[in-house]
């Protein structure tokens with residue numbers, strides 16, 4: 703299976719919202735990359751802010767997520783897809799609680815690592831809509847495969 707930017711999560715969000723318009727919903731895309739998710743959510747009417755550390759992808763907010771000042775309960779949806787794996791575990795442990803405090807529906811995806819069990823322990827306030835491990839994701843041209851872990855979470 704090859705990774706397609708945005709695809710899986712976009713389909714999942716559409717399902718959660720029953721294909722309804724997202725006008726009035728605020729969304730934060732952390733490590734937005736080329737912006738497939740942001741583009742899709744904007745096309746549904748959501749108000750989307752993108753954060754990325756890489757200026758070449760033209761994020762709305764050019765910053766390191768480690769420096770971003772999250773405000774409590776600010777977003778209807780937060781996406782943090784394929785970003786946390788670039789951070790040290792000590793940084794993930796600082797950032798995750800801020801993400802969980804800031805969004806109502808949250809999608810997180812990252813490579814499997816020892817921190818995954820710690821993340822699962824932090825989710826008491828959330829209904830887990832989906833938790834799955836996708837095996838053998840082939841990220842060519844890298845010669846190895848990865849297991850990705852995906853959470854879809856909704857604040858109880």
Ligand SMILES: C[S@@+](CC[C@H](N)C(=O)[O-])C[C@H]1O[C@@H](n2cnc3c(N)ncnc32)[C@H](O)[C@@H]1O
Pocket residue numbers: 707708732733734735736753754755756759765766767768782783784785788
């Ligand atoms: C693998 S891409 C994922 C892009 C998109 N979220 C997706 O799932 O297709 C990782 C993105 O995270 C960004 N990124 C990596 N470390 C970051 C950091 N500390 N703060 C903000 N963005 C970061 C990279 O610049 C890149 O755009």
